[in-house]
Amino acid sequence: MGTTYRVIVWGPGEVGGAFARAAHRRPDIELVGAKVFSERKDGADLGDLLGLGPIGVAATTSAEEVLALDADCAIVTPRPDVLGAKLDADVIALLESGKNVISTAAYHNAAMPNWLTASRPPVSRLLEACRTGGTTLHGTGVHPTFMVERVAMTMARGVSGVSHVRCVEAVDFAAAAGSMWGGLRRIGFGSDPADLGAGKPLALFGDLYYGDLTGNVAHHLFGASMDEVRVVHDLRGIPAAERFETRSGFVVEPGQAAALHLTHKGYLGDHCFFTNEECWYLGAANAFRGDDLPYPDREGHSPIDYTIEITGDPSILRTRLTFDPNPGASGTDRTNPVTAASVRAILDALPAVCAAGPGVLIDDPTPHYVHDDRVRL
Structure with missing residues (x-):
């Protein structure tokens, strides 16, 4: 028999819940606990x-109960x-309790380093926790990780002599829940485009993902140290030409931001x-996939694509x-394609x-070679 991994899900929401459903179908993964926040x-x-x-796994709001579980990975x-010091404290506790951690x-x-660094434990504290618990920490997902660290690299x-890498993510948020990430309006949709800019929460929040990503590119391509990397971000809004209402009932009036363009x-x-570049928009009529793209806009409409x-x-x-939804897909849950790709990244990383x-484990885009076991004496 192969290895079976005992796994905890810390936050079974959109991504954590999709992972748990996928894990439940896997004979090599045993779900043993879940940390919830409600x-x-x-x-x-x-x-x-x-x-x-029922699957016989009780969810709990108690971090202490989860930390006491016997598990290979959280x-x-x-x-x-919740990104920041509170999350760091939880992750440090998990690592020190002997549980490996994979986070999206x-x-x-x-x-x-980023604008939040001063209020967080030093990175050496994470490494200390790994050594205390004999554990490993890994961050993964579709973007950062799959699109740039794997595909682009x-x-x-x-x-030879790479001088510039550009990655443009374009996502239609029309089907997103109105409360997503604290609310579509909080992200910037429905705002006066003139009010958006580098100081807005979304632009600052993006540093925690796309600033990290920028540092990874500098490391992989140029061997640069992270203190050599300078990150400049900006956020602009593109106004709706006509009134638009999402499935969740969120309304954008003409002139309000119906597309957001976040750059790092x-x-x-x-x-x-x-x-x-993150190009997030509401509906096909407001589609914005980036400026000066090397490909003409495609016929029809795809809710998610990358250049x-x-x-x-x-x-x-x-x-x-x-990412085009497949109407003939036979999966047991209709997961958002980006969520599904993030789940795939977690499953790949687990062993x-x-x-x-x-x-701390990171993706390694350098070539790897194995003996061809199809050739036998």
Whole structure:
């Protein structure tokens, strides 16, 4: 028999819940606990919370109960508004209790400083916790991680002398819940475009993901230390031409921001080596997928796509990846494609994280080689 991983889900919401449903279908994963943050969920069966029916795993609001469980790994997927010192404290406690941690909310680049660094424990504290518990910490997801650290960095190996990497994510938020990330209006939708800018919460929040991502590109391509990397961000709003209402009832009036364009640019000295763009919009009529893209807009409408462009020597490499919902999909839960990709990243990382020695684990885009076991004597 192969290895079975005993796993805790810390925050079974959109991503954590999708992971738990996928894990429940896997014979090599045993769900043993769930940390919830709502009193009404305390004591409920995790399977009932996820629409699976009872599975014999009780959810709890008690961190102490979760820390006392015997588990190989905790999958940490909290709300974005808890990022910072509180999340660090929870993760440190999990690591010190002997549980490896995989998070989709943070730790994509634990060494990268940002505006929140001064209020958080030093990164050495995370490493100390790993050594105390004999555990490993890993941050993963679809973006950061899959799109740039894997896809773009693999593409970059096809050219020499890479001078710039551009990644553009375009997502239709029309089907998103009105309360997502504290509310669509809090993100910036429905605002006066003139009121948006680099100081707004979304732009600052983006540093915790896309600033980390920028540091990873500098590390992978140039071997740069994180204190050499300068990140500049901005946020602009693109007005709606006509009134638009989402499925959740959120309304944007003409002239209010129906699309958001969040940019993070990475510099080494005066050289801009990386640009990440988030283009989030409400509905096909307000679709904005970025300025000066190398591909014409596609026919029809896809709710999620990515454009990646590598500028190097002797050529420029470009690709476009599109997530189109598959109406014939046979999965047991209709998961958002980005959520599903994040779950896939967690599942892929689980064996490596559990097998690694104490420390912080990152994706390695360099080539790996194995013997061809199809060839036998």
